[in-house]
Every structure is written in C-alpha cells, then in structure tokens.
Amino acid sequence: MSDSGRPSSPRPAIERHDIFRTLVETISDYAIFLLDTDGTITSWNRGAQRIKGYEASEIIGSHFSRFYPEDAISRGWPQKELELARRHGRVEDEGWRVRKDGTRFWANVVITALHNEAGEIIGFAKITRDITDQMQDAAKLRESEETFRLLVLNVKDYAIFMLDPRGNVVSWNAGAAQIKGYRSSEIVGRHFSTFYLPEDVAAGKPERLIQRAREQGSVQDEGWRIRKDGSLFWASVTLTAIYDEHRQLRGFAKVTRDMSERKRLEEVEASARRMKEFLATLAHELRNPLAPMYSATSIMERAPDDLSLVKANLGIVGRQLRHLTRLVDDLLDVGRIAAGKLELRRSVIPIREVIAAAIEGSMPAIEARSQRIEVQLDDSDFQVFGDLTRLAQVLQNLLINASKFSPESTTITLRCSLNGRIGQLTIADQGCGIAAENLSEVFNLFVQGGQPGQTSSSGLGIGLSLCRSIIELHEGSISAASQGIGLGSTFSIRLPIITEPRTSMAPLLRRPQEGLNILLVDDNRDAADSMGLLLQMTGHSVKVAYDGVTALRSVEDFTPDVALIDLAMPDMDGFELVRELRDYAHLHHTRYYALTGFGDPGIKEDTARAGFDGHLVKPVDIDAMTEILQETKHRPAPR
Structure with missing residues (x-):
C-alpha cells in the first residue's frame, strides 16, 4: 500500500x-x-x-x-x-x-x-x-587409484578380490587366479560360496561371515577351501565391509592366503610334542601281542602232542601276528609320508571299485562282531584319479574303526554321494561317539580316544592320521562329526572327481591374442566401472563414458569394435546415441549392443529397429558376453 x-x-x-x-x-x-x-x-x-x-x-x-x-x-x-x-x-x-x-x-x-x-x-x-583445479585433482586421484588397482591386480601371493553386497565376485586379481584356479571371466558374477566345502555351504558359513563383517566391519577366518579343479587348500581369510561416504554398504574386500604349508608345519610341530606319549603307547602296543605269543609258544613246547591245545594256541599266535603286522605297516607308512616317499600309483578309478575293495577287506572284522554294512550309493557312479589300494586302505580303516567302537549286532552305514565336482563317502556308526573337544584332534598323529596304554584296542593313534595324509595326497579332505559321547560318529571323505580328460592346466589369466576396442556407455558409474574393469582384465581395450555427449567425444580418437550402450540415460538416451554414432563414417565396422535392465520382447524389437545388433539384459551373463565378443572378433559387421 x-x-x-x-x-x-x-x-x-x-x-x-x-x-x-x-x-x-x-x-x-x-x-x-x-x-x-x-x-x-x-x-x-x-x-x-x-x-x-x-x-x-x-x-x-x-x-x-x-x-x-x-x-x-x-x-x-x-x-x-x-x-x-x-x-x-x-x-x-x-x-x-x-x-x-x-x-x-x-x-x-x-x-x-x-x-x-x-x-x-x-x-x-x-x-x-x-574446473581446471577439480579436473587436475580428479586426474591425480584416478592416477593414484589406477596405480593401486594395477598393484592389487598383479599381486600373486594373495587372492584379493571384491564382492558386491550380496556376496557375488566383482573383481579378481592374479593371486586369486593362481590360488583358486579360476580366470576372472569364469568367476566374476558368481557367489563366493563357490570356494567353500559343501557342508560349510549347507551350514550357512559364507552367509554368517558376510553378516559378521557387516556388523563388525571386518572378520577373519581359517579353514579348507576348494579350488576350481576340486583340490583343497587351507585358507587364511580376511573379509572387510566397504562403505561409501554416505555409510552405504558398497560390498566387501576379501583377502585370502594359501596357508596349507603353514598348516602342515603346525601339525608336525603338534605331533612332535606328543612324541613322548606315543613312545609310551608304542612300547605298550608292541608288548601286548608279544606277551600272548610268548605264552602260546611256551604252552605248545610243553604239550606238543595235545593237538587241540596246539591248534588253539596257533590261533592266538596268528591273530597277534596279524595285529603286530598291522602296527608295523602303519608305522612304516607314516614314516614314508613324513619323508615324502609314499608313492601313489594313480589311475582313473570308479568309486565303486574303492568301496568293493574296502568292504571285502573289512568284512571279517565286522562279521566277527555280528555287525552289518548298509551301503547307500544314491546312483553315484563317479570316477577319481588316485591309488586304488591306498584309497581302499583308508575306507577299510574307517570301517574297521566303526566296527571296533560300536556294540555288537549294530549297523554301519556307508553312503556315497556327489555334490558338484566333489565326491563324498560317509561312514556312520552307532558307537561310543567322540567328545566335542576331541573332534578337532582325532586326525592328529599319535592321538587316541583314551589314555596312553588304556587298552590293547586303542592302537598307536596313527590310523586316522594316516588316513588324512593319504586323502590329502589325493587333493581331498576328511572330517569327523559326532553328537557326543554314546551317540555314534560320522567320518566323511571328500575327493575331486574327474569330469573331463586330465590335461595340463592352461596358464592362469590367459588373455586373448587380440583384444577388442570396446566403448561402454552407462550413466550408472559403478556398473560402468566394474564392467569396464572386467573387460580390461580379459584383455580388451575399454573406454568408459557416463553420458552420450562424452561418448560422442570419445570416438573422435577411438574406433570401437563393439559399443555397449545403456538405454535409459538422461539428456541423450541409448536410442539417440546409437543414431548419432552411426553418422560417423569411421564407425562402419562397429557392432552395437543395447545394455539395459529392460528385457521384454517389445523393447528388444525397438532396439533392433533403432539399429542395435543385439540386446543384453542386466545383469549380463559373463559367458554370453564372452561368446558375443569372440564372435565380434572373428566376424566384424560391415556397414
């Protein structure tokens, strides 16, 4: 107003x-x-x-x-x-x-x-x-990040790789390829539980580790892991949660080291600490069969004409000689393994031959206790590459142990199953069981269930250790489980199976002889950067653009063989960009692929009409991507 x-x-x-x-x-x-x-x-x-x-x-x-x-x-x-x-x-x-x-x-x-x-x-x-200052700062940061990335990629003593928040592998370095046996193109996009034993996966161990890393920031773990070829190694693992500046979880950094040699050395040291106990047990176990043999021969000397008495005492001598022979054989095998001189006569073996040989060798002891073996094959008929005699020796040892520590007239269950590339033999008994605190020790050398010299049936404590050593020489693993004293025991053998003819392994991280020039356009920077890194690690030259204008500028001095273009981008979408790129005369050999989260038939028809040579739906299947790039390398599309 x-x-x-x-x-x-x-x-x-x-x-x-x-x-x-x-x-x-x-x-x-x-x-x-x-x-x-x-x-x-x-x-x-x-x-x-x-x-x-x-x-x-x-x-x-x-x-x-x-x-x-x-x-x-x-x-x-x-x-x-x-x-x-x-x-x-x-x-x-x-x-x-x-x-x-x-x-x-x-x-x-x-x-x-x-x-x-x-x-x-x-x-x-x-x-x-x-924005010169910002550009220079960003360039320095990129240079620093690139230096660090190259450092990580080329480290060979440690497997260093990233997981997304769900646990899928998104990066892979040379150490990971060397330790685990997978090329990046074979493992990126797969869940990291691939490296865990089937029983660990079934028990939810990978998910628990991720949850603990999310809650605590970092978690460390040690245990057996599986290589691509099915062999096992002892891994020391650190899993660290990675957050951005807004405290949003970006994924996990995973560092794995092969500690198999250290694990073996620790076990040897633990065995040495138990040597005194073993020597006491050895003296006891050797005297046990000698005493009845001495008595039996004395009786036969005193009454050589009493045939029934001689026959009874000859039986005693025979049984004790067999027991003594087994003790000596086990000792010799342990010595050969310790010296690295146990030879395996390897061949391709059907697992049913191993089972048949083990049952044949163990049946006299089992029948003597009125026990029976129930065999469950689950239609498993896989093959392994190993020594038939030694594998049968391990399985026979486990069956005789199950009989020895179970009541008479009970049943021992032998189950054979297949889980991916791993074959498993499980022996379950209804016997005395194993205390929880002893489960981790039963395979150590000279460890027994009872005290030294407790009974003549306790043995030298080398049978299970010998079993484990033989299985590990076959690149497998063996484990024990029990619900507790009086509740029986279960022993499981895992062996890598043969799925194809055995050939020498190809060099790890083998790159294509000729990589492709690839233009990758996606306004989702994380998606673009991770896909670009994957393509670079498989041998291709990649330029990444986060918008259409940058993509147009980049092709002024870069001629792509393949252009992977996101459809839903601001300012200039993928349909407009592909039309602009087709105006450039020097791109007449380029093949264009839509890279999008939309996969319905209508969208695919639209991309085909717009001039795309193919339609890839996110998340992209890596094997499909590799096939497409190989096809492009050998048959470029002239325009």
Missing part, C-alpha cells in the same frame, strides 16, 4: 528485466553469455571476462568457436554442440578451452537453446565454469 492508502502499482517489467540482467552481468564465477542462432556472441558478463580474458567490446560479434582448441575446431565440435543443443534442447560438455592469452583451462559447459513464443529457436545461452 502507498502512504495515501491506494494499492501500489506493480513494478514495470522493464525494471525486473534490468535487475536480472544486472545480476547476470555481475556474476564472476561463471561465464554467462548469449549466442545468436549461428553461434555469434551477443552478450558478455563479468565472469566471462574474468575466465576467458576478453573485454565485452573485444569479443561481442565474434563466433564462440574462438574459445576452442584447434583440434576441436578442425573436427567441427563447436558446431556439433550447437546442433545437439538445437535437437535436444540443451547439451553439457567438458573439455579444454582457450583464453585470450592462449592459455588453456578445463571447462564445464552447458548450452541451452532459447525459443520465442512461437517455439522458434532465437539463440543459445552458454554457461562456462573453469
């Missing part, structure tokens, strides 16, 4: 326009100016003068291409920017620009088309920001 009480009249539009123009002209952090429809400069603010070095009187009336380097002018990039802005309403770009004094700066540029009320283009607004 005015002082007279009458309503104030609205401020004239011309005055508001003057205020806005004054505001724009006084801004010094941004170069803001207008172009006519041909790109001629028609206005100039204080920020443009500060950033570019020209007074308004020096530059108004000049073409805006004056700010571009010679190479950009020679390829017509300034005019291309105007065409893109005219077609799409706006265009955003980054690149080198030239000041009045000839120095260069890195600019972020936005050009917006201006329309009149009739919808006709009357010119362009251009906003330029000098």
